[in-house]
Amino acid sequence: xxxxxxxxxxxxxxxxxxxxxxxxxxxxxxxxxxxxxxxxxxxxxxxxxxxxxxxxxxxxxxxxxxxxxxxxxxxxxxxxxxxxxxxxxxxxxxxxxxxxxxxxxxxxxxxxxxxxxxxxxxxxxxxxxxxxxxxxxxxxxxxxxxxxxxxxxxxxxxxxxxxxxxxxxxxxxxxxxxxxxxxxxxxxxxxxxxxxxxxxxxxxxxxxxxxxxxxxxxxxxxxxxxxxxxxxxxxxxxxxxxxxxxxxxxxxxxxxxxxxxxxxxxxxxxxxxxxxxxxxxxxxxxxxxxxxxxxxxxxxxxxxxxxxxxxxxxxxxxxxxxxxxxxxxxxxxxxxxxxxxxxxxxxxxxxxxxxxxxxxxxxxxxxxxxxxxxxxxxxxxxxxxxxxxxxxxxxxxxxxxxxxxxxxxxxxxxxxxxxxxxxxxxxxxxxxxxxxxxxxxxxxxxxxxxxxxxxxxxxxxxxxxxxxxx
Amino acid sequence: xxxxxxxxxxxxxxxxxxxxxxxxxxxxxxxxxxxxxxxxxxxxxxxxxxxxxxxxxxxxxxxxxxxxxxxxxxxxxxxxxxxxxxxxxxxxxxxxxxxxxxxxxxxxxxxxxxxxxxxxxxxxxxxxxxxxxxxxxxxxxxxxxxxxxxxxxxxxxxxxxxxxxxxxxxxxxxxxxxxxxxxxxxxxxxxxxxxxxxxxxxxxxxxxxxxxxxxxxxxxxxxxxxxxxxxxxxxxxxxxxxxxxxxxxxxxxxxxxxxxxxxxxxxxxxxxxxxxxxxxxxxxxxxxxxxxx
Numbered sequence: 001x002x003x004x005x006x007x008x009x010x011x012x013x014x015x016x017x018x019x020x021x022x023x024x025x026x027x028x029x030x031x032x033x034x035x036x037x038x039x040x041x042x043x044x045x046x047x048x049x050x051x052x053x054x055x056x057x058x059x060x061x062x063x064x065x066x067x068x069x070x071x072x073x074x075x076x077x078x079x080x081x082x083x084x085x086x087x088x089x090x091x092x093x094x095x096x097x098x099x100x101x102x103x104x105x106x107x108x109x110x111x112x113x114x115x116x117x118x119x120x121x122x123x124x125x126x127x128x129x130x131x132x133x134x135x136x137x138x139x140x141x142x143x144x145x146x147x148x149x150x151x152x153x154x155x156x157x158x159x160x161x162x163x164x165x166x167x168x169x170x171x172x173x174x175x176x177x178x179x180x181x182x183x184x185x186x187x188x189x190x191x192x193x194x195x196x197x198x199x200x201x202x203x204x205x206x207x208x209x210x211x212x213x214x215x216x217x218x219x220x221x222x223x224x225x226x227x228x229x230x231x232x233x234x235x236x237x238x239x240x241x242x243x244x245x246x247x248x249x250x251x252x253x254x255x256x257x258x259x260x261x262x263x264x265x266x267x268x269x270x271x272x273x274x275x276x277x278x279x280x281x282x283x284x285x286x287x288x289x290x291x292x293x294x295x296x297x298x299x300x301x302x303x304x305x306x307x308x309x310x311x312x313x314x315x316x317x318x319x320x321x322x323x324x325x326x327x328x329x330x331x332x333x334x335x336x337x338x339x340x341x342x343x344x345x346x347x348x349x350x351x352x353x354x355x356x357x358x359x360x361x362x363x364x365x366x367x368x369x370x371x372x373x374x375x376x377x378x379x380x381x382x383x384x385x386x387x388x389x390x391x392x393x394x395x396x397x398x399x400x401x402x403x404x405x406x407x408x409x410x411x412x413x414x415x416x417x418x419x420x421x422x423x424x425x426x427x428x429x430x431x432x433x434x435x436x437x438x439x440x441x442x443x444x445x446x447x448x449x450x451x452x453x454x455x456x457x458x459x460x461x462x463x464x465x466x467x468x469x470x
Numbered sequence: 471x472x473x474x475x476x477x478x479x480x481x482x483x484x485x486x487x488x489x490x491x492x493x494x495x496x497x498x499x500x501x502x503x504x505x506x507x508x509x510x511x512x513x514x515x516x517x518x519x520x521x522x523x524x525x526x527x528x529x530x531x532x533x534x535x536x537x538x539x540x541x542x543x544x545x546x547x548x549x550x551x552x553x554x555x556x557x558x559x560x561x562x563x564x565x566x567x568x569x570x571x572x573x574x575x576x577x578x579x580x581x582x583x584x585x586x587x588x589x590x591x592x593x594x595x596x597x598x599x600x601x602x603x604x605x606x607x608x609x610x611x612x613x614x615x616x617x618x619x620x621x622x623x624x625x626x627x628x629x630x631x632x633x634x635x636x637x638x639x640x641x642x643x644x645x646x647x648x649x650x651x652x653x654x655x656x657x658x659x660x661x662x663x664x665x666x667x668x669x670x671x672x673x674x675x676x677x678x679x680x681x682x683x684x685x686x687x688x689x690x691x692x693x694x695x696x697x698x699x700x701x702x703x704x705x706x707x708x709x710x711x712x713x714x715x716x717x718x719x720x721x722x723x724x725x726x727x728x729x730x731x732x733x734x735x736x737x738x739x740x741x742x743x744x745x746x747x748x749x750x751x752x753x754x755x756x757x758x759x760x761x762x763x
Contacts, residue, residue, distance in 0.1 A: 347676050356659060357663075357664075359668065361663050361665055408658070
């Protein structure tokens with residue numbers, strides 16, 4: 001069997017001395033799906049760029065690199081341009097941002113031929129799209145990218161990447177913008193191409209199910225390479241064990257029986273512009289003490305509007321909304337947001353953000369020292385005891401910021417926490433940590449209202465789930 | 471496993487400096503160059519304020535248009551006045567005036583803009599209409615008009631420049647405040663029951679001030695240029711007092727004969743603009759993704 005890609009002692013060094021990839025060697029055989037996994041900053045994307053000749057003029061690449069038997073170690077920009085599309089395909093992370101919003105989807109697929117000066121027909125495009133299970137190709141390829149769903153658009157990107165049947169396709173986090181079901185469909189489409197696939201991902205679950213072999217990257221080094229079965233049974237490196245931690249199931253949970261209701265919405269709907277725009281269709285919702293309730297819905301189904309209703313930032317147009325006494329005091333309901341960095345004050349040390357709820361009008365006044373101590377305690381409980389409490393949010397990772405936000409939301413033990421897509425910006429390891437922390441909060445008696453587009457996540461987390469829209 | 475912190479141990483100086491804005495600017499390569507340059511100009515202006523080697527204003531016709539020498543390192547002008555003394559004497563007017571005008575428009579803009587953005591409603595509407603009126607007239611024309619009413623003079627020039635410029639800062643501060651008001655951390659604070667004052671002072675004001683400060687620092691170069699320009703036209707500093715722009719204006723008849731008359735004040739203006747832009751750019755970098763400038 002020939003190797004589609006051989007990479008020997010590959011190092012990438014950027015101007016300024018940053019070396020994100022150090023002496024990485026691996027090979028991908030024809031037809032094989034090889035996955036590179038690692039946390040953020042492990043060097044995954046730098047490798048992908050180096051393998052496509054897109055590392056930029058300033059970056060210095062050392063080591064041997066061969067694609068389909070062709071030595072590309074010292075290839076010119078021109079040679080790379082000829083190779084891309086024919087010798088190696090590329091599928092980018094976010095399908096929407098990798099498509100020009102002003103051109104129809106069919107155009108993007110056609111470009112695969114056009115940029116090599118090859119003639120292309122609509123039939124060829126339609127054939128490529130149909131092969132990846134896209135329905136009504138005739139009319140759909142004339143639509144614009146924003147009207148397509150992420151999963152379908154990503155499959156169109158795959159059609160474009162594989163149009164000239166390259167022996168290997170490099171996919172850099174191809175599913176991070178998608179939920180689990182759609183992600184699997186995209187991966188199936190990739191595997192169905194029959195060519196070698198270099199899959200770059202932080203999602204261990206997905207990689208375990210789809211890759212033939214897995215390479216674990218840690219701080220620019222390839223620390224372990226093996227089949228999924230072996231890695232799962234006997235992970236050798238601590239980074240592998242850390243990544244595999246995301247696959248551990250959450251501990252079983254006993255939903256509270258007959259909880260005292262905290263908030264009750266009956267037939268509540270919201271409309272704007274004198275009823276012309278229906279932001280939220282009539283919905284019933286009840287959240288009881290210490291319950292975890294999930295709200296699932298696609299974008300535009302009114303998830304955020306419902307949350308604003310619950311938070312009291314908006315009033316319903318119709319229906320009745322009842323709150324229990326426990327929710328009346330200020331600070332009894334605290335939020336967790338989708339954007340963890342934006343939810344912390346950028347110029348404050350994190351302890352100050354965490355301790356902020358202690359400054360509420362109805363809280364007794366505490367000296368700075370006591371607030372600091374309480375903040376440290378809260379940071380400890382979310383597993384951030386090792387970071388400096390004086391750190392600014394910009395010095396932390398996204399996952400750490402979200403844990404700081406959870407520390408803030410739980411410091412006063414509120415009656416209800418409202419979490420709006422709390423995991424959508426996080427990698428799978430951080431998702432696992434955040435899930436555990438929300439569970440812990442519920443066990444201490446705080447109800448959690450969890451909003452997400454990800455059904456699988458809600459199924460794992462929530463005692464019951466309500467679907468919006470549809 | 472549990473971790474604990476030694477709260478009694480204060481952070482070291484280097485830790486404090488690393489988070490302090492000035493410390494961050496110092497660690498920024500071009501920011502450091504800008505700060506050193508700015509410090510040099512500041513010291514230069516301070517020296518000129520208290521001492522000059524020769525009297526900057528008294529003519530000395532015998533030594534007119536002397537090339538740079540040991541006695542006169544920057545040469546002399548058409549009436550024999552020492553150019554080093556005049557540059558020293560003019561430094562505090564040029565730099566001080568630019569800083570004064572910018573601080574004033576920064577403060578006025580920050581207060582009015584943040585108030586409009588945070589309070590909203592009728593207050594916002596009224597304040598923004600005033601801003602609209604101020605912005606309909608081009609800045610230079612407005613400054614000329616004010617100077618026409620008040621008459622030429624250095625203090626009047628500063629007043630004119632403040633009147634011409636404040637509205638832009640107010641408008642920018644308002645939009646920054648509006649943006650900050652809808653940030654998740656503000657919503658979180660509101661729900662936690664934090665008072666409106668605390669939210670404005672702790673969450674909104676510092677962010678707006680920092681970003682507005684970046685814009686203002688980048689405008690310092692332009693402001694020195696504007697003041698020099700007005701002095702060049704004779705509307706700013708009045709003779710015999712020195713100011714870099716006025717020195718430049720005086721040089722135009724003689725610069726073929728005595729190029730140092732042009733090079734010296736132009737060089738100082740260039741260095742000030744360079745310093746301000748380097749610090750402004752560094753400030754934008756260290757302020758991170760939060761800035762718009």
